[in-house]
Amino acid sequence: MKSILSTNYYVHFQGNAYQNLDTYLKENFHSKVFILVDTNTKKFCLPLFLKKAAFSLDVEIIEVEAGEVYKNIDTCSHLWNKLSEQGADRKSLMVNLGGGVITDMGGFVASTFKRGMKFINIPTTLLSMVDASVGGKTGVDLGVLKNQIGLFSNPEMVLIDMDFLKTVTQREMRSGLAEIIKYGFTFDRSLWYTIKDFTSVDMKDVVNLVYKSVAIKNEVVLQDLMENSVRKSLNFGHTIGHAIESYFLESPDKESLTHGEAIAIGMVIELYFSYKTFGFPMELTDDLKAFVKSYYGEVRIEEKDIAKITDLMKYDKKNVSGRINFVLVEKLENCKLDVQLSPELIQEGIHYYIKN
Known part of the structure; x- marks a missing residue:
């Protein structure tokens, strides 16, 4: 599938995603690479991602609890402290591997840590692929109030690999x-x-639905x-x-x-x-x-x-x-x-x- 150009970054699909990630990592210096996961994506998605991705640097895995209830400032504080303890700086890279909670919150944490470090989003659920993958919205909830705290900040790229959908439940689909x-x-x-x-x-239908949805949202975002x-x-x-x-x-x-x-x-x-x-x-x-x-x-x-x-x-x-x-x-x-x-x-x- 052809990559989709958004405001100043690309959304890459399938095998093309990993080729572009490899090129990006070779052409850009990063002092450290951090991969943000939740308890589910660490178990089900991280092994698949590390098998497909090529990292010349050692990566640090940062794990948070899974669920919307943890999409809050307390979790952000935990992540900012983790980054600080593990020596992250403005030349570090955050890779957000997960659903909308992880990509929204990870983008917000990266964008605000030391006034901004670069991040890449890798959505692993159907919802995050068709919604959170484009548009630059990052943020967290305020109590139970959805997405009250956040900012617009674009990732370096978005990688969509449909194989991650094999790890999610029918309810999430x-x-x-x-x-x-x-x-x-x-x-x-x-x-x-x-x-x-x-x-x-049906997975056969999903591939076209995802691509069409990303293309629609991207066209809207480019206008506004x-x-x-x-x-x-x-x-x-x-x-x-x-x-x-x-x-x-x-x-x-x-x-x-x-x-x-x-x-x-x-x-x-x-x-x-x-x-x-x-x-x-x-x-x-x-x-x-x-x-x-x-x-x-x-x-x-x-x-x-x-x-x-x-x-x-x-x-x-x-x-x-x-x-x-x-x-x-x-x-x-x-x-x-x-x-x-x-x-x-x-x-x-x-x-x-x-x-x-």
Whole structure:
């Protein structure tokens, strides 16, 4: 697959990825190389990566616990201390090997350590390949509030190796598929029509879906790096979705959702808003709802949860002057940005998901 040029770095795929990594390491001096992993990627992905990659330098492995709950400033402090203890400097290189938590947090830690050291992202989950691989967003959560602390900082390159997907669960594969569905409604309807008949994620289909998704996101980012206009479209489903994800993460009586599971619910609800506000076809809204409930399973949202979920939306990064801004879909491949809705409609949309 042909490499994709982003703002000032490339996304490389498959065997081509390791050839470019080898060339980069030979042509650039690095005092030390650090590989950031979590407990899962250390076990399942690191051996495969070290087998395929050629390092002339010794590498230091830094390990953190796996999970969104560890994507916070406390973990960053631990990593900054580890880097300092192990002699990292501004000529060191950080290789982030993992899902979105690792690439987001690793990029943030590298970009802020001694005012910046270089980093490379190697996403190992479907979600991180199609979402975190392009765009330069780094950061961590503030408590349960998603991605509240961070900055834009580009990696030296992104390497996508589909073999890592053999190490992830079907649940994680389904999670990543939600972000591809997002691209299907906002930029390329063929993606949605390809996915809607899935009963499981077939690896033969995944390769093309990943490449198309990266190409779409990259085209958007090149138009709007700092998310002032069209890049906001990539937040479709995320205003409510992030609030649901945060609420389920902090509630002791709820099982935490994956990012994709929460965003899938968010897209169903925000399509309902799109139907009520812009006349988006109800048939397509019902189709997505049926697919999400069948494919991801029914998530129980109770009446008592609604007020708490809506309250969490006030922390969304797209908000301005206290106004909650939604990305809605007027018709397939045509988004409306910065849409404000009444509290009544927001509750109505959540009820739409809840009811059979």
